[in-house]
Amino acid sequence: MKDEPIIKIKNLYKAFGKNKVLKGISFEVNKGEDLVILGRSGSGKSVAIKCLVGLLDPDKGKMEILGTDMTKLTYKELNEIRLKIGFMFQDGALYDSMSVRENLTFTLKHHTRHLTEEDIQQQIMEALDSVGLKEAIDKMPSELSGGMVKRISLARTIIIKPEIIFYDEPTAGLDTITAQEISELILSVQKKYKATSIIITHDMICAKMTGNRIIIIKDGLIHAQGTYEELENSTDQWVRSFFFANN
Ligand SMILES: Nc1ncnc2c1ncn2[C@@H]1O[C@H](COP(=O)(O)OP(=O)(O)OP(=O)(O)O)[C@@H](O)[C@H]1O
Numbered sequence: 001m002k003d004e005p006i007i008k009i010k011n012l013y014k015a016f017g018k019n020k021v022l023k024g025i026s027f028e029v030n031k032g033e034d035l036v037i038l039g040r041s042g043s044g045k046s047v048a049i050k051c052l053v054g055l056l057d058p059d060k061g062k063m064e065i066l067g068t069d070m071t072k073l074t075y076k077e078l079n080e081i082r083l084k085i086g087f088m089f090q091d092g093a094l095y096d097s098m099s100v101r102e103n104l105t106f107t108l109k110h111h112t113r114h115l116t117e118e119d120i121q122q123q124i125m126e127a128l129d130s131v132g133l134k135e136a137i138d139k140m141p142s143e144l145s146g147g148m149v150k151r152i153s154l155a156r157t158i159i160i161k162p163e164i165i166f167y168d169e170p171t172a173g174l175d176t177i178t179a180q181e182i183s184e185l186i187l188s189v190q191k192k193y194k195a196t197s198i199i200i201t202h203d204m205i206c207a208k209m210t211g212n213r214i215i216i217i218k219d220g221l222i223h224a225q226g227t228y229e230e231l232e233n234s235t236d237q238w239v240r241s242f243f244f245a246n247n
Helices: 045-052 075-082 100-111 117-130 146-158 176-193 204-210 228-232 237-244
Strands: 005-016 019-030 034-039 060-065 085-088 164-168 196-200 213-218 221-226
Touching: 005 045, 005 196, 019 045, 019 060, 019 196, 019 221, 034 045, 034 204, 045 060, 045 164, 045 196, 085 146, 100 117, 100 146, 117 146, 117 176, 146 176, 176 196, 176 204, 196 204, 213 228, 213 237, 221 228, 221 237, 228 237
Parallel strands: 034 196, 034 213, 085 164, 164 196
Antiparallel strands: 005 019, 005 060, 213 221
């Protein structure tokens, strides 16, 4: 069902010593939504997501994913909820010593037990097909270009069919054209798999293509939110600067 929040963050605070990074962030993400988080470097976008998924302990705040209170989880419950979440990290995070096939097999076996060899191969081919890279199945990560690494890491993210996908700077380090191809691919994956997404990015083309709502973090708080068009036409000069300057 749409319009049903499956991610809820309320009054999230996080400081590292004197560095007060998050000072009361609240937002919700509905099922099927693709939310982009913008903010200048160091504004706390990654910290917010890490708190949400249990990789960092928040100082204060309530967080819920798929109806589960993320602040009161046992280790077992945390692992269970993480099985429903896919991550696409900035650096791709593939295992260098494993081929593409082995990387994907590893993820799949770790996620789903008792799959037959035939199921595994079929799901690998389906994921690689979704990112247009079936021919790379037996390549090693060192043989892949930056754009191909991103595609394979996207394949690895979707192979577990997550309900929620977190993208951390999915187009970072790519030239403009390749970045746009990756954004297009993310869009097609979103349509095909219908996962709910949170996308952290500095790439405004990526934000425009992949997000249907944007929030902007400033000074530890949510400074503005809306659609790309609403924020682009904001009366707030600082907000508008995102759309015309490279952050
Ligand atoms: N584990 C940590 N220990 C101490 N400080 C941290 C830690 N993680 C993040 N920080 C600090 O928190 C602040 C926010 O970092 P964060 O990585 O969330 O920024 P960001 O908005 O994602 O930036 P970027 O766009 O550059 O990735 C920074 O000042 C950073 O130094």
